[in-house]
Amino acid sequence: MSEQEQHQESPENNDDEGFDFTHVNSVARIALYDNLLSAPRVTEIQPAPTGEFIESLATNVYQQSQAAGGTIPYTVIREVSENFIHARFQEATVSILDHGCTIRFADQGPGIACKDRAQLPGFTSAIEPMKSYIRGVGSGLPIVKEYLDFTHGTISIEDNLGTGSVVTISANGSNPQLPKELEIDHVEEDEDAEHPEPTAPRYRIAEEDHEPAYNAQPAYAQPSAQYAPGFAAQPPMQAYQQAPQMAYAAPQQFAQPGYAPAAQQGYMQAPIQQPMGYPYGQQLQQQPQIQPAPVDAQPIIASLSQREKDFLVIYLKEGVLGVSDVVKLTGAAQSSVHNTLKKLEGIGLLKMSGKKRMLTNLGIQVAQLL
Structure with a gap:
């Protein structure tokens, strides 16, 4: 927790010893911004015992930021949320911006006079009554700053x-x-991509859903590089990766009679699964050939929003796609597509293929169950 706030001199600060820190009597507000052109959705955290109040505030901020596409971990959000105790929780307001990637914590307490030292270990203004709910040793903001420095974030x-x-x-x-809308999307745009006139979308997908998957939050809390947590070491997955084509040579012979082996294998197989293939995608060689090994994918499926499930089905049918390809297929906003794909990549269902993305082995298995 950032309990090391350096407070400005004020009569309120001298009254801390007489303040009841066991219960928060004020309401905290969380404002979730979809964009800067519309009013935010506001969630109120009602008065409660101090420990419960801090837990409820940090948990709600974490869940809403994750559902919006953010990656800031719970620990960091909790550290800053605890900082409100120094302001005696006066007008605590949390704003979630930039699709969950930027979170702003504001209060109307005495303030922080020494802003630089507040980010150094050991500087604290915590008093004894506060230490039942926070560490009170001046470690909060330094922990947050160290994490953000390591991950190229800012505070x-x-x-x-x-x-x-x-x-x-x-x-x-x-x-x-406050970020400019669509600014984040330029990261993955293909440098040589053409931008033809927009066409009618081929797929209908669910509207953006910011309702969190409460029972599956751990899957987002610490994303794996390849697989969602809890699925990385399953023996069936290993067998699936090591021998992807042993029992399925027949589709290759069917798709290529009379042709010499060449690099065009994947394209010859495409008509088997999808006669009306999308020109932007390159068919995955595994998709028409592999019957996935049994894996309990239900926890992963339960953690996905309907829009994320729709995207996985599109990748299963279309193959390798970039952000602009998915935009053309669905008609969804580019920023929304970008953040959804990043989230699916973060939990191990998609992976990069050049400048585009494709399903991982786990992603294929999950998509085939949808």
């Missing part, structure tokens, strides 16, 4: 309007300001 501490402080954390590697 800023500013004065709020009038009184109080504003702590902004951002995991997108940029200055934590």
Whole structure:
């Protein structure tokens, strides 16, 4: 927790000893911004015992930011949420921006006078009554800063309007300001991609859903490089990877009678599975050939929104696709597509193939069950 806030001198600060830190009597608000053109959706955290209040606030911020596509871990959000105790939880407001990648914590307490030292270990203004709920040793903001530095994120501490402080954390590697819409999308645009006139989308997908998958949050908390947590070491997956084509030579012979072996294998097989193949995609060689090994994919499926499931089905049918390809297929906003694909990649269902993406082995198995 960032309990090491350095408070400005004020009469309120002198009254901390007489303040009841066992119960929070004020309401905290969480504002989730879909974009900057519409009003945010506001969630209120009602008064409760201090420990329960902090837990509820941090959990709700984490779940909403993750559902919006963010990657900031719970530990970091919890550290900054605990910081509100120094402001005695006065007008605590949390704003979730940039598809969950930027979170701003504001209060109207006494503020932080020494903003630089507040980010160094050991500097603290915590008093004894606070230490039943926070560590109180000046380790909170330093932990947050170290994590964000390591992940190329940022943290800023500013004065709020009038009184109080504003702590902004951002995991997108940029200055934590209110982001411009679609700015994040330029990262994965193909340099040589053409931009033809828009056509009618071929797939109908679910509207963007920010409702969190509460029972499956651990799958997002620590994404694996290849597979969702809990599935990395399953023996059936190993067998699936090591011998992807042993028992399925027949489809190759069917697709290529009379042709010499060549690099065009994948394209000859495409008509077997999908006669009306999408020109942007390159058919996965495994898809028409492999019967996936039995894997309990239900926990993963339960953690996915309907839109994420729709995207997996599209990748199963179309093969290798880039952001612009998915936009053309679905008519979805480019920023939304980008963030959904990044999330699916983070939990091990998609992987990069050049500048585009394709299903992982686990992704294929999950998609075939949808």
